[in-house]
Amino acid sequence: MPIIALLINACVAFTGFYLISKVFHSQLFFSSRGRGVLIGILAGLLGLFLMFNGVEVNESVRVDLRHLPLVLLAFYGARLPLFVATAFIGSTRFLFGVTDQAVIAFVATWFVSIGMLWIHRRLAERVFLQSMLLNVWALSVISVAVLINLGWSVAYFTLIATIWTVGMSVGLLSSALTIDLEQTTRQSKDYKQSAERDHLTGLFNRRVWDRYTSELGTKQRTYNVLALDIDHFKRVNDTYGHANGDLVLQRFAELLLIETRSHDLVARIGGEEFVILMYDLPVEKVEKVAERIRKRIEHEVFVLNDFPPIHITASIGIAHGKSEPIQKMTEAADDALYEAKHSGRNQVVLTNVNERSLVLN
Template identity: 60%
Template sequence: MWKIIFIVELLVNACIAFTGFYIISKIIHSTRFSSYAVKSLIIGLATGLLGVVLMFKGIQVNDSLRMDLRHLPLVLLAFYGNRFPLVVATLIIAGSRFLFGVTPQAFIAFVSIIAISTGMIWIHRQLLNRPFRQNLALNVWALLMITFAVLINLGFNDASLRLLLATWTIGLAVGVLSSMLTLDFQTLNRQVELYKQSSERDHLTGLYNRRVWDTRTAGLEQEGRIYNVLALDIDHFKHVNDTYGHGNGDFVLQQFANILMEETRPHDITVRIGGEEFMILIYDLTPSKIIKVANRIRERIAHERFQLDGFPDITVTASIGIAHGKQIHIQHMNGLADEALYTAKQQGRNRTILFNQLDQQSIAASHSSTETRI
């Protein structure tokens, strides 16, 4: 009879573990959390809860012995390298052992869980680029620590040997299966991320593409926030292509894009629209501040030495048109930024022109540091 109970409980525990792994992995790969600390805490709590459930559920080995798979959730976190969640989960799982009573056996179990997590951190570092071997090593390390705890608590006898035989057999089997599940899930998420990047990123510069711009700016007029649309264009870029070749032209575009990424904030949206045309969405800056930002970018570009293949370094300049406004449809703001950019080109290039939709006036910032109204 107990053999049937053993098989049923084994399947139930495996299902609980695999389901928990799936949910926790989804949380780990989720990008919906605004705070990394909150996300890490949730991962740690969820993993600790899974370990406690597996500990209380357990598997009936025979009429007098039970085992559990509480170590498996810790393997998952160690594999992903989530240290803070691992600490949280370890304390929850280790501490919950005292719910069965504050005994020497409970203290040994507590220490073994701490040792499991500590060793896992080291194993993760050593086998970082060998995922399957790392996962297998994490499981073996956990089982070794469990073996020491069992031998200390039960001694070396038939009962402890039977328990260890079941622990190693089931632990390795479920551990390997869970490792394969984790690796498959990680591979799937990497492929999804690659597909997402290929659909959102410009293949040459790595900046966002026009599709992302249209998606992120849809409905801006409903947000009620002041925002700025910057339209940027490399001056005389056709001359660069004609003189040095399109390969070097692409190299210049890549270096230009790197400057834009370095000179903008992480939450600003910087895109390559096409050719030598770029756009940036920047929230919440006043006209005077956005002109300073634009001029900083423009001056950085003008002073940069752009490397070429087979030719000496060159310098290029950029013209920038800005539309500043609030609760205005993005298509209208795009048009205003393009008009301001065209004006900058007409006035001699290497300058910034801002159109302030809020008070219906334009401000020109020339290649010098002075600003004049037109």
Template identity: 70%
Template sequence: MTLTVLLLNACVAFTGFYIISKIYHSSLFNSYRLRSSVIGILAGALGLFLMYNAVEANDMVRVDLRHLPLVLLAFYGARFPLFIATLVIASTRFLFGMTEQAVIAFIATFIVSIGMLWIHRLLRERLFLQSIFLNVWALFIISIAVYINMGWSTAYVSLVLSIWMIGMLVGLLSSILTIDLEQTTRRAIEYKQSSERDHLTGLYNRRVWDRYTASIGQENRTYNVLALDIDHFKHVNDTYGHGNGDLVLQQFANILKVETRAHDTVARIGGEEFVILMYDLTPEKVDKVANRIRERIAAELFHLNDFPPIQITTSVGVAHGTSLPIKRMVDLADSALYQAKHEGRNQVVVSTYDTPQPIMT
């Protein structure tokens, strides 16, 4: 009977593992805190269910697989959900009576979770070994807690052997499922990034730029498009080689990442051509931002392989407008960039929606 109940609980736990793992990897919740809370509560509810279907060793001692949801959360290193689930599982043990056994179970649950975090920190890159150790640690603490409650007896040995057999079996199966989900998710993220990101600089590519900006102009909102081009970049490639030209592009892109806001869209759309989308800046402010970027580029030392560091400059064309189609804005930015090049390079030209003629700064 004990073995049958534990097997049924294992099946429920296995299903819960799958559901929680899918939620953990989903983009259903925009808020990290909300998603973590939902995961923690679900894991705690799963632990509570397993407690309700526990094996009663005697009138006072109940044994179950409540530790399994904690193993899953520890495997992911999900500290906040793990804390919530631990608190739920440990506290709800008192629903079955305010006894000494409940106090021991409460303490044991927190010891299990704390030890799991330490194991995760040590073995986070060795997924299968980490999962095995998480299960072994939980079963070890559970065995000690049961021993404190029951003492050494034939019943204790029989119960603990059943717990270890079922616990390790379910732990192994759940580990395989969790690792498979984790690796599948990692590959999906890598594929998504490779399709959206420029392979050299890590910035968005032209396809993503076109997709993100497709609907711009349909809302009454002011925005700016900055078109940037590295001055005399062909000379860099011809003099130092294309490998060093790639290094210059990477360092140039890193500066753009640092000098723009988190919600700005930065993309590489050609060899040495970059674009930036910025919302809600006046012509004066966007002019300051563009010049700050230009000055930072001019002051930077770009490190090369087998050559001394070099300095480069950039020309920037800016289009400023409201409710203007993105294609028109890009054309305005390109025209302003062309004028900056024509006027001597290393400068910013701003073109506004209300001013047909570009204004050089």
């Protein structure tokens, strides 16, 4: 019976939804583009399975639930995966033969996807309504495509009634499943960020810093620890208020992210105390980077609320070494920072931990 076959396909589609959603939210891929192509291929394969297991109405007309993976991708607003899956699903329809019905199905598949992107843009914040309208739009286009193939007949109305009954039932369940997966993933990300990020600046906190640096001494790799401190920050809080002090800290953190590489570890470990971990930079290069950061902060205009903009400066201590325990490197960076502050502030001081160890020995 057509309805039984469509329900079995719906169960397969739900499993595919779950797997594709997991890949969509995964951070294990080298680029967002590569992940997008992979998601599009997976959705296309799911659509191909649903197509091959569709209901054959007659020798030239088949009905299936291939639109469901497209609904999922449109719900996420995943344009690249949606186009990849649409091209995949639409083209493979010709595996059943190059016929007028195949051409109609190809055009209808693209029409479904383009319309769903429009719906997503208009209703992105109203997730349940959006998801249901995506299904309604897809079923409407399918109904027109089937009408072109079958014409007005009792068989057409019987088939369309089955398609809409199963399609809307599956659409309701798939909407609930997709929304639940999305909310669960967002909550998980929020909890993780709350545990790993400084609430004010968005930088990593001390917990993350300790975790990432705990085994540095066992790696045969050169690295640098930069300790940074805003000069006379207490004066900023006392003069302009703690709210403006927070604005200064937030902009300071933004500047650190701008002036460092994406794979450098930048963390806030105290009130106005920041640290940066930089791998594989020689002494000359890390000094230039630190000096660039110092100058950027010195020349930056920090905008405050209800007060004129101000300028601040920062002192930076650097510990340079290879295969040294993080505790030793941190102490060396703190010592260098202390020297910078007591030598007039707004300076960069570097300590080569390996050379210092040789002198001490």
